[in-house]
Amino acid sequence: MTPAARTSAAIEVLADIDQRRRPASEALKDWGFGHRFAGSGDRAAIGNLVFDALRKRASAAYAMGETSPRALVLRTLVTDWGMTPDQVTALCDGSRFAPEPLGAAESEGLKRDIADDAPAHIRGDYPEWLAPAFTDAFGERAAEEGVALATRAPVDLRVNTLKTNRNKVLKALARLAAEATPFSPLGVRIAPRQGPARSPHVEAEAGHGKGWFEVQDEGSQIASLLTGAGPRQQVIDLCAGAGGKTLALAALMENTGQLYAYDADRLRLRPIFERLKRAGARNVQVLPGGELEVLRPLAGKMDLVVIDAPCTGSGVWRRRPDAKWRLSPEMLAARVDEQRAVLDQGAALVKPGGRLAYITCSVLPAENRDQVAAFLERHADFALVPWRDLWKQAIPVALASSADGAGETLLMTPLSHGTDGFFVAVMARAG
Numbered sequence: 327m328t329p330a331a332r333t334s335a336a337i338e339v340l341a342d343i344d345q346r347r348r349p350a351s352e353a354l355k356d357w358g359f360g361h362r363f364a365g366s367g368d369r370a371a372i373g374n375l376v377f378d379a380l381r382k383r384a385s386a387a388y389a390m391g392e393t394s395p396r397a398l399v400l401r402t403l404v405t406d407w408g409m410t411p412d413q414v415t416a417l418c419d420g421s422r423f424a425p426e427p428l429g430a431a432e433s434e435g436l437k438r439d440i441a442d443d444a445p446a447h448i449r450g451d452y453p454e455w456l457a458p459a460f461t462d463a464f465g466e467r468a469a470e471e472g473v474a475l476a477t478r479a480p481v482d483l484r485v486n487t488l489k490t491n492r493n494k495v496l497k498a499l500a501r502l503a504a505e506a507t508p509f510s511p512l513g514v515r516i517a518p519r520q521g522p523a524r525s526p527h528v529e530a531e532a533g534h535g536k537g538w539f540e541v542q543d544e545g546s547q548i549a550s551l552l553t554g555a556g557p558r559q560q561v562i563d564l565c566a567g568a569g570g571k572t573l574a575l576a577a578l579m580e581n582t583g584q585l586y587a588y589d590a591d592r593l594r595l596r597p598i599f600e601r602l603k604r605a606g607a608r609n610v611q612v613l614p615g616g617e618l619e620v621l622r623p624l625a626g627k628m629d630l631v632v633i634d635a636p637c638t639g640s641g642v643w644r645r646r647p648d649a650k651w652r653l654s655p656e657m658l659a660a661r662v663d664e665q666r667a668v669l670d671q672g673a674a675l676v677k678p679g680g681r682l683a684y685i686t687c688s689v690l691p692a693e694n695r696d697q698v699a700a701f702l703e704r705h706a707d708f709a710l711v712p713w714r715d716l717w718k719q720a721i722p723v724a725l726a727s728s729a730d731g732a733g734e735t736l737l738m739t740p741l742s743h744g745t746d747g748f749f750v751a752v753m754a755r756a757g
Contacts, residue, residue, distance in 0.1 A: 340395030350647075374524075381644075383398055400418070447472070475739070483513065488537075499528070503516065560627060564588055564632065568594060599612065630680060634686075679757035713750060
């Protein structure tokens with residue numbers, strides 16, 4: 327396909343997303359099924375253009391003066407794909423498969439800069455209704471944090487120490503320009519590609535098949551390290567999902583002790599079995615999902631309860647940019663209620679002297695520090711363990727501060743730490 331045809335296809339996919347109110351991944355998959363002549367490179371380029379347009383939808387619409395899929399895609403070609411306004415004009419010549427020629431207003435929009443005094447939610451490309459939350463979390467840096475959440479993310483991998491070490495993984499992936507992550511001692515990073523270029527399919531690598539590594543953002547790796555999981559402990563991953571953190575915890579426990587994996591949704595647990603086998607994790611017992619009675623024998627017996635809580639996913643907008651525009655106040659309220667319930671559920675499992683680790687992939691205070699403060703009011707026998715103390719024990723590289731300036735809980739962000747947005751709070755129960 328020509329660049330012009332790819333541009334038209336991206337506009338078509340964005341229109342489908344708008345009209346049918348569905349995830350971008352589904353719209354792209356359906357487009358691929360309906361256009362089987364498109365090669366893998368074409369599909370990757372179209373997908374990249376769609377996701378880049380969604381990442382910066384607010385600022386693009388502000389500059390172009392309209393929110394149409396065409397306006398968003400054309401603006402993205404200039405702001406993110408390195409084309410000049412004249413090149414976009416030449417691309418849109420109205421020929422077969424090409425977009426129609428530009429109007430005068432569109433031409434001006436392609437040249438327009440976003441003024442420094444534009445609203446923070448425009449400069450930061452996040453929903454206007456979340457502006458108070460971003461200001462609450464980041465203060466004057468709200469727009470900058472939003473900008474970082476609107477960039478492409480790298481491919482991060484966690485080395486599985488049950489089978490290998492980081493040097494071997496770096497050597498195996500040297501042709502992909504893999505590098506060590508700056509903080510996690512287990513992390514490997516492959517920088518994001520630009521424009522139409524595809525990110526490498528790392529799960530097709532031999533090392534993945536051997537169980538040497540799993541795809542996991544460095545922020546998620548750090549969150550697992552800060553839980554303090556170690557050998558011979560009794561641990562439960564209460565919101566295990568597909569098992570990403572379960573695998574990390576099993577390696578930290580060196581395949582000793584007992585690690586329980588549970589999730590309220592049994593379907594989310596289904597992929598965990600193959601992943602556990604590949605990783606060589608032998609100390610994990612997967613509990614039947616959604617059956618609360620299986621948790622009763624564990625009450626008051628766990629050294630560590632890990633809650634990777636259901637959340638809005640605002641911290642992973644780099645990877646799922648369409649999700650930020652679908653998010654609503656009602657959805658946020660629902661997640662907050664779910665978090666409150668699972669925190670209370672998890673607290674009952676912690677033994678005296680044990681710990682509860684609360685983790686979200688969100689940057690919103692309502693899901694993070696506000697949720698923790700409310701939990702501590704309900705559970706006077708729990709107290710926060712300052713994140714710096716946990717960091718010194720688990721990670722050899724110093725970290726200056728939490729993105730929100732907190733002293734006892736940690737918020738990591740793309741701007742401040744180069745990770746996805748992750749929040750970590752570890753609370754100890756009185757002995």
